[in-house]
Amino acid sequence: xxxxxxxxxxxRYGHNxxxxxxxxxxxxxxxxxxxxxxGAGKTTLLNLLTAKTHPTLGTITIDGEPVWxxxxxxxxxxxxTEANLYPPSLRVREAFYWTVQFYSxxxxxxxxxxxxxxxLDIRKRVKELSTGYASIFKAILALASGAPILLFxxxxxxxxxxxxxxLYKEILANYIEEPKTVLISTHLIDEIAxxxxxxxxxxxGRVMLHQPVEELLESAYAVSGEASKVDQYIQGKNYLSEERxxxxxxxxxxxxxxxxxxxxxxxxxIGRPELQKLxxxxxxx
Amino acid sequence: MARIWSFTKYQLRDYxxxxxxxxxxxxxxxxxxxxxxxRVEGQASLSGGSIILVxxxxxxxxxxxxxxxxxxxxxxxVFYLATLLSLVGLGIIMGAVDMIIDAALDxxxxxxxxxxxxxxxxxxxxxxxxxxxxxxxxxxGWMITMIYYRSSxxxxxVVSLTPVLVIPVLSLLNRLTSGKLMFxxxxxxxWAFGFAGETPNPYPAVVTFLVGSALIWAVNAxxxxxxxxxx
Numbered sequence: 001x002x003x004x005x006x007x008x009x010x011x012r013y014g015h016n017x018x019x020x021x022x023x024x025x026x027x028x029x030x031x032x033x034x035x036x037x038x039g040a041g042k043t044t045l046l047n048l049l050t051a052k053t054h055p056t057l058g059t060i061t062i063d064g065e066p067v068w069x070x071x072x073x074x075x076x077x078x079x080x081t082e083a084n085l086y087p088p089s090l091r092v093r094e095a096f097y098w099t100v101q102f103y104s105x106x107x108x109x110x111x112x113x114x115x116x117x118x119x120l121d122i123r124k125r126v127k128e129l130s131t132g133y134a135s136i137f138k139a140i141l142a143l144a145s146g147a148p149i150l151l152f153x154x155x156x157x158x159x160x161x162x163x164x165x166x167l168y169k170e171i172l173a174n175y176i177e178e179p180k181t182v183l184i185s186t187h188l189i190d191e192i193a194x195x196x197x198x199x200x201x202x203x204x205g206r207v208m209l210h211q212p213v214e215e216l217l218e219s220a221y222a223v224s225g226e227a228s229k230v231d232q233y234i235q236g237k238n239y240l241s242e243e244r245x246x247x248x249x250x251x252x253x254x255x256x257x258x259x260x261x262x263x264x265x266x267x268x269x270i271g272r273p274e275l276q277k278l279x280x281x282x283x284x285x
Numbered sequence: 286m287a288r289i290w291s292f293t294k295y296q297l298r299d300y301x302x303x304x305x306x307x308x309x310x311x312x313x314x315x316x317x318x319x320x321x322x323x324r325v326e327g328q329a330s331l332s333g334g335s336i337i338l339v340x341x342x343x344x345x346x347x348x349x350x351x352x353x354x355x356x357x358x359x360x361x362x363v364f365y366l367a368t369l370l371s372l373v374g375l376g377i378i379m380g381a382v383d384m385i386i387d388a389a390l391d392x393x394x395x396x397x398x399x400x401x402x403x404x405x406x407x408x409x410x411x412x413x414x415x416x417x418x419x420x421x422x423x424x425x426g427w428m429i430t431m432i433y434y435r436s437s438x439x440x441x442x443v444v445s446l447t448p449v450l451v452i453p454v455l456s457l458l459n460r461l462t463s464g465k466l467m468f469x470x471x472x473x474x475x476w477a478f479g480f481a482g483e484t485p486n487p488y489p490a491v492v493t494f495l496v497g498s499a500l501i502w503a504v505n506a507x508x509x510x511x512x513x514x515x516x
Contacts, residue, residue, distance in 0.1 A: 050358055052514045071288055074358040083516035085356035087299075087349045101291035102357040 002028040002063060002076065002148045002181045004049065009058035011044050018044040020205040022058070026183070028149075031175055031195055033213070034185040036202035037283050042185040043082065045202065046151050049183075050079040062149070078103065078147035080138045082154045088127035092120060092137055096144075105146025114140045114170065118163060131158030139167055143174050152184045156191070164188070168195055189276035199275070203283050213275065220278055221258055224250035225268035233259070233266055241281035252281045288363050289370070296350060296371035300342050304379065307338045311386065318395060331386065332399030332415070335379050339419045343372065343426020348434060348515075355514050365509050369502055372423040380416035387411075403485060410487040417494035424501040431508040434515070 009022040019041045026032060036042045047053045048060060051068050060067045067073050086095055092115065100106045115122050118136045120129075129137055135157045142150050152171075156164045172195045175182055186192055199216060201209040209216070220240070223233055227249035230242075234251050242251045252273050263270050273281075311331060346368060354364040390396040400411045432444055459466045472481075477493040479486035 047514070051360065052355055054511045069360045069362050071360045071363055074360055075288065077358055079358060081356065081516075083514075085352040085514070085516055087353055090353075098291075098295060098353075099357065101295070102288060102359060104287075 004028070004149070004181065005059075005061045005064075006045075006048075007059045007061075009045075009048065009060065010056045011041075011048060011053065012056045018205055019048070019055075022205075022207055024200065024207055024210060026181060026198075028181045029179045030197040031171070031182040031184065033189070033192060033196040033199045034183055034202065035189060035199060035279055036185075040202040040283075041205040042202055043153055044205075046079060046081075046153050046183070046185060049151060050074065050077055052079075052081075075103070076147055077149040077151065078142045078145035079151040080142040080153060080155055082157060084126065084134055084138070086126045086138075088125065090126050092122040092124055092126070092129075095126070095137070095141065096122065099141050099145065103145045103147060107144045107146055111140050111144035114143060118166065132160065132163065133158075135159055136163065136167070139170075143170060147180070149181045150183070152182070152186075154186060155184060156186065156188060164191060168192060171195060189279050190274055193275040196275075201279060201282060208282065216278065217272055217275065220252050220254045220273050222250055222252050222271045222273040222277070223263060223268050224248070224271070225266065229266040229268055233262055233268055240278070241284065252278060288359060289366050292354060292359055292363060292367035293370045293374065295353070296346065296368055297374060299346070299350060300371070300375055303338065303342055304375075307334065308382065315386070315390065318390065318393060321395070331390070331396075332383060335383050336418055336422045339372075339375060339379060340422040340426045342375065343423035343428075344430050346372065346423070346427050347430045351434075351512070352514065352516060361509050361512060365506060368427065369424075369505075372427065373420050375423060376416050376420035379419055380412060383415055384408075384412055400487070404479070404487040405485070407487060410491070413491045414487045414494075417491045417498070421494040421498045421501075424498045424505070428501045428505050428508070431505055431512075435508050435512065 004024075004026040006022050006024040009019055009024075010017065011019040022041075022045065034042050034045065044053070048055050049067065051070075051074060054068065062073045062076065065073050090098075096106075096108060096111050099111075100108060112122070114120075118140065120133055120136050120140065124133075126134070126137070135155060136159065139152070139155050142152065142155075155171075156167060159167065168191065171182065171184070174180075175195075184192060184196070193213065196213050198210065198212050200207060211219075223230060225248070227244060227247050230249040230251055234253060237256060238254045240252045240254050242249060244250075258270050260270065311334065314331065350368065351364060354367075387396075387398040387400075391398075398411070400407075400414055404410065404414070433441055436444055455466065455470075475481050477489060479489040481489075
């Protein structure tokens with residue numbers, strides 16, 4: 001099932017508290033989005049989940065077993081890091097070969113097929129790959145690893161729009177083919193919103209929100225129209241942010257039922273907020 | 286266990302190119318030795334080269350491999366054991382190859398191996414001594430590179446200056462002890478490397494190299510504990 005549980009997790013780097021008392025439970029077999037502004041603690045969280053770094057305080061377990069120095073658990077997780085940890089002189093096909101040694105369920109034909117579809121030359125050395133192709137290389141290793149838990153840190157770094165679209169579709173297809181726990185950290189929220197089931201928002205080292213995406217989007221709505229009328233509509237309501245363009249204004253309102261009669265009388269448009277706008281509103285307020 | 290073996294294989298594969306190039310160069314030198322045999326005076330040895338090579342391999346066995354281990358979610362414990370096994374394995378393999386090369390070259394009057402120069406002819410002891418020395422050299426290189434990896438910029442300077450400071454500090458301490466320090470140190474080294482008796486004995490040296498390696502492995506275990514990932 002791959003239940004991931006973090007309890008009272010904190011990580012301090014010198015004077016900087018990167019994560020503070022994080023409590024989080026991921027039930028597994030879902031696609032999670034890990035969102036947060038720069039420095040929110042996303043990469044630190046992923047590094048802690050894979051024992052790349054040791055927590056200052058707190059515990060991390062997967063299916064009840066601690067992660068630290070536990071190869072039985074670590075072998076069930078594949079972490080696509082943003083930084084390149086592969087030897088520069090290693091060829092892509094050699095990396096495939098070695099990944100089989102460490103992940104016994106690694107699917108070589110699938111990896112080769114993905115390399116062909118993404119036009120990744122497996123004869124190339126890691127140092128010869130562009131930023132985009134280095135991301136593709138690491139994403140292929142993750143997708144073909146056969147691990148029941150996949151962690152992606154900025155998986156589309158340097159990818160063009162076509163490859164980004166391909167990768168999102170492949171992550172989804174891979175998940176449908178064999179359900180697993182997928183945790184994706186990204187700044188390109190709108191692009192990935194459609195494949196996420198739950199979202200975790202980190203803000204200044206703390207979990208600000210952990211909710212199903214649908215539930216989150218239903219908990220808010222966007223109201224837009226003439227600025228003075230929008231102001232009239234939001235009076236007494238809990239709103240998160242506002243965008244103004246000359247006399248046009250758009251506001252995200254959190255909670256409460258939509259007052260459709262008032263909106264109609266004021267000639268305002270009510271719509272579903274985009275996840276990215278909601279994220280910006282939540283993390284900047 | 287499977288992961289330890291797999292990563293040991295990876296480490297050995299990583300050393301392979303350097304070792305093959307080394308023995309190719311060695312083959313060229315052997316050909317030269319055979320060619321000049323009988324035409325020049327003096328004696329030559331090739332044993333020192335493999336010790337230097339293993340030391341350099343030890344210096345290069347950590348950072349890149351550690352990051353690769355982390356990319357594959359391999360624990361520090363598995364990485365440590367695999368690296369240790371790979372260096373011991375390398376010592377055994379290169380020790381055996383060196384023995385074969387030395388045995389082949391032994392027929393040349395111009396050639397005298399390092400071991401024979403120090404201890405005389407003793408094939409079994411030579412095998413043990415060479416392997417133990419190679420394992421020690423590799424382990425020492427591994428420790429040095431890990432010390433640098435774990436050090437801050439300031440500590441790197443301190444560590445780099447330490448060997449330079451050893452001689453003046455020892456001289457000073459020797460003067461303060463009226464020469465007793467150096468006398469005791471040399472007496473210990475003679476004992477540790479088998480020169481305390483009338484004839485040199487290689488077995489104390491084998492034990493010294495193995496004990497030294499074990500101490501280094503203990504230090505390396507401490508250095509690897511919670512080692513951060515520095516990409």
